[in-house]
Amino acid sequence: MIDFQRYILDNGLKLIVHQDRTTPLVAVNILYDVGARDEHPEHTGFAHLFEHLMFEGSANIPEYDNALQMAGGENNAFTTNDITNYYLTIPKQNIETALWLESDRMLELAFSEEKLNIQKDVVSEEYRQSYLNQPYGDVWALLRSLVYKVHPYQWPTIGKSIDHVKNATLEQVKDFFYQFYRPNNAVMVLTGDIEPNLAFDLVKKWFGDIPAGAKYKRNLPAETVQNADRRLKVERDVPFDEIYMAFPTGKRLDYSFYTTDLLTDILAGGSSARLRENLVKKKKIFSEANAWITGSIDNGFLAVMGKLHKDQSIENAEKAIWEELQNLKNNPVSERELQKVKNKLEASNTFAEAGILSKAMNLAYYELLGDADLLNHQTEKYFAIDAGELQKAANDILNPYKANVLHYRANK
Amino acid sequence: MPFAERSIAPELKLIEDVNFLQPQTSFMKNGIPVFMQKGGSQEIIKFELVFKSGSCHQSKPLQAFTTANLLKSGTKNKTSEQINQLWDFYGVSLQIDAQKDIISVGFVSLTKHLKPALELLLEIITMPVFPEDEMHIFLRNRKQKYLVNKRKVQYIARMHFAELIFGPLHPYGKMLEDDDFVKVVRDDLISFHQAIFYPANAVCFIAGNYPEEIVEIINKTLDNFYWEHQKQQENIIIKPQIPTNPKHYIEKKEALQSAIRVGKLMINRDHPDYHMLSITNTLLGGYFGSRLMRNIRQEKGYTYGINSAIINLLRAAYFFIGSQVGKQVKDKALEEVYNELRRLRQNPAGEHEIIMLRNYLSGSFLRSFDGPFMQSERFKEIFLFSQDYEWFKDYLKTLKNFTSEDIQKTAEKYLHEDQMIELVVG
Structure with a gap:
């Protein structure tokens, strides 16, 4: 049984807090309600590329990882067809650094064309390493395209083709951010040695002034019932x-x-x-x-x-x-x-x-x-x-x- | 509370102390030492028997690995199928790991299923029968997996690199061959089992929410089995052979990427310079903010990831830098690897970089002791290397006080680019 408190900020950000006093750490998880299924069929691989870009600088912080490592924290992220999930653990006394970092990159990203281009190369190498240069590396993509004919689950999170990622422009990337990376499209969870009401106050302090975005209405094509193998x-x-x-x-x-x-x-x-x-x-x-x-x-x-x-x-x-x-x-x-x-x-x-x-x-x-x-x-x-x-x-x-x-x- | 002022970073608070929980110790009635770390929020228990011998002690390839994995494939009382059914019925996750120096056999279980799990674990350790057909099925399936792995540049690089570092005859360097999978016979398993799996060669680690009377429970369970001192296995000491040619290339025409390994034999954990070396390695390639990662991934985009590590085996250690890079940029990537090694000894690290490294490592040290399962892992580590908690305290002292000159000196002594062996596959 995991007990927790729930809070909702005025801008729509949902916060869940579970206190666990046995650890000297706090974990912060932010889930954005966006995955590869929300991509345009001609611009696949965006949600995942975006996950990379979220580490390349925000309004007040040039380098996310630098600042987090300074505070003794460690982080990572993953993208699925349904969600994009960012997580970190940090010594509890530095929890505000984690909130500063996460709120700043929810407020406004600030990366350059140059950093976008480098991350396109990094993702291309990830594509080669995980899919193309692996025996059986394309099985998952083949299976998806066999099962799904209209639903966007037909492409893998890395994208239909690496060209989609390579052709991404700064403009498209920014649009994607302001459409999906809004407080009302996120769920935030704090677990560890932190008192729930304090957690709420701190989250309000750091995230409360981030404007909500337009409500995203997901309207994905449904597969028709399959009736032949x-x-x-x-x-x-x-x-x-x-x-x-x-x-x-x-x-x-x-x-x-x-x-x-x-x-x-x-x-x-x-x-x-x-x-x-x-x-x-x-x-x-x-x-x-x-x-x-x-x-x-x-x-x-x-x-x-x-x-x-x-x-x-x-x-x-x-x-x-x-x-x-x-x-x-x-x-x-x-x-x-x-x-x-x-x-x-x-x-x-x-x-x-x-x-x-x-x-x-x-x-x-x-x-x-x-x-x-x-x-x-x-x-x-x-x-x-x-x-x-x-x-x-x-x-x-x-x-x-x-x-x-x-x-x-x-x-x- | 007002909204935050984002242009100013929150004040950082240093990690004051790390809480080492010394394990509770006891002995089973057959003399096996038991080290216990109690706690955790779930009713879970991890039980592990570590035997202090591994593939180093085998007389032919795959002997240790096959023996350990076949323990669960039939005992005097139960067939393989009956055993598997029982593990699954109690939802117990059996964990068998045959390494170079040790073999670990244990489980993770809900505390409420401790007794049947313990009973079954002791049964497979003390009375396995190693059925011939089970052995053939296992080896044939493993061979298939191995043949698939041989298509991966990363796997080839890892295997060949160990061979380069230690030499083809050294137990840490010996490579598998296709034929090895058909050369193992049942007698190999029986003899290896006798030589390795006896109480005086074992140590037990327990973590989680175990009942107070755990040692009595173990002793009572032991009554059901005959388990005594068997053959003593001898210690193996072979000198690694240093290769005369430092640069090696294995071509794979069809590969889209090249796997790179650059490294050398290294001092081990008991050396007085080790802590400083470990810190220096982190700066070079041991975390996301490392020099290699910044340069080769974040600035050049040549790779999805690059890292460096020190691999501590009981009888020797080695260091390596590893990455998978686009084939077209492999030479440029290698050049940057050597540039970083040179910079490490020639240019002092800046103050910001030193603080970041120190703070990051303090946090990750704290993280590595989070909860009974992690505490138990860290204790196991010092125990197997015949060290004690002083070793961790020394590390913290080094971490608190090191300077950029210490890094340069360590790099000069241990990480000079001219000392490195290089392997490229692809």
């Missing part, structure tokens, strides 16, 4: 074949999130899970197999993947996966197996609450979803699900007509 075969310079299968699922806030999440745990949550036990060890088709859900805010997907051994055909591997999926549809899971995946979730949810930083990130994310207190009720939602519901979810989702299948072959 889609297949993509590619050949690449990699040593082994891999297979990916993706099935459209609901939204993060739908009840079905929990059932689909449990389904993937039955398939691949732990060494004793079915794909590992049956397809890796007994049938020896794959060297590794996995299943997961994207858990995105808009409609996501459930993915199953396997890395094939040399002596296996990709067709046979696909058949073996279908047999496992069919089994989930035909037969209810046993009480013991269901209890196992629930216990595993209880443990992993508890492990995730062990540090002030992960508590801060989680509180921010659930507050964005509607209520930070959702964090305290995740485990019980999983525990309420029975075998019948799981079987129904399997039948709803794991439908051959809704499959998106990627055969990723090694060139011989």
Whole structure:
């Protein structure tokens, strides 16, 4: 149970504070409600490029990292298709430095054309390092474009093409900032050794005078219901074949999130899970197999993947996966197996609450979803699900007509 | 409270003190020392047995790694599947890590599942049977992973660099070969298990919210197993071979980026200059504000990241600068790496840079002791290197008092560009 106080500033900034007296540090997490899904299809990769630029100078502070390091702090950030999240930890006595830094860059960015150009190069190298110069580095982009035909989830956060990032202009970047990086589009969380009312006063002092922005109304195209399978075969310079299968699922806030999440745990949550036990060890088709859900805010997907051994055909591997999926549809899971995946979730949810930083990130994310207190009720939602519901979810989702299948072959 | 005046930075307050929580100590009835750090906001426990031998002590490649990972693949009483089912049923995260000098076997569990987790952990350590087919499946799957890794310039650079630093015969430098995965036989696992996994070779670290009577619980669980002193393993000391040629290049035509490594053998943690060297390394490439990061990423845009580090193994240490850079700029990036090494010894660091480094390191030192799990990790570190809390206090003293001359002197002595070995892959 994580207790917290909630405050809302006049400019719309939401603040959540959780006091933890056992640490000499404070964690500050600021989540901006903007991700790759909010990008224009011709200017993808912007949210992520922007994450880099947020460190390149603001109205009163030429270098964010310099000032933070001076105060003994450490920080980082990440961008997803849904959100952009900035976080730091700092010795509690220097909390005002953190608020000064974060509020200044929410107020006004001040980076130069030159710094923009350097960060374009840095992001290009990141693109090469993480995607192009990696075996199987394009799998995720291929899978997204197979599942999503109209929704912006079709491109990865790094962007559709590196040219989009390279062509970004200072003007576009500024527009992006004033559209999304406003107090009324952010959730801020403080965790650690700080008294909630003091935290509120300090946040008001530093953030209270930042003007609110125009309310952003998200209006994204929804995918139509898929009614025929889609297949993509590619050949690449990699040593082994891999297979990916993706099935459209609901939204993060739908009840079905929990059932689909449990389904993937039955398939691949732990060494004793079915794909590992049956397809890796007994049938020896794959060297590794996995299943997961994207858990995105808009409609996501459930993915199953396997890395094939040399002596296996990709067709046979696909058949073996279908047999496992069919089994989930035909037969209810046993009480013991269901209890196992629930216990595993209880443990992993508890492990995730062990540090002030992960508590801060989680509180921010659930507050964005509607209520930070959702964090305290995740485990019980999983525990309420029975075998019948799981079987129904399997039948709803794991439908051959809704499959998106990627055969990723090694060139011989 | 009025709104803030942003043009003035808030006053900085220095970190006064770091709270070292000395662990509670005890012994299991078989003599294994137990070090415990209590606390944390969640009902979680981390339990770890560290055996003071690793791949250094193996007689063939992959022996240590395979033995450690196969502990969980069948015991006298349970099949691999039954064991996996139990770990998962209790939501216990089993952690097995076979390193060069040590092998760690442990778990993270909800406190309420401590007893079954402990029972199962002791079972897999004391009575594994290493089924032949489990071993083949494991090695075949690992080989596949290894063959994929061999396509990555970063992986190739890491492996070859260790070989360059220590020599191909040294246990820290020996590289894996494709065939190694088919050469391991079941007897290798049985003999290695006997030689390594005995009580006198072990030490136990516990952190989190454990029950007061934890040692009694362990002792009671031990009653169910036969675990005694087995064979003593001998210590291995081999001198690293310094390569005669300092520059090496492995071409990968299809690569879009080149992996760069520049480094050398280094003094270890017990050397009186070590703390100052560690501080100097941070200035050079050990944090985001480092010279390498500023120059090569933030000013030139040649890379997504560049860093330098000192790797402390028990029997030797080495230093390296590592990065992945655009192939077309690899020569320019290398030139800047050497420029930074030269500047480090020739030009004194400015006052601002020194203060920033000192403050940053104070904060990260404080952070590294945050909570029982981190405290336990840091204690484990000094324990394995036969050091005590004085070592941390010395570090803090050095951190408080060092000057720019200290940095230059240290760079001159240990980080001279002419001493470096260079490897480029891609």
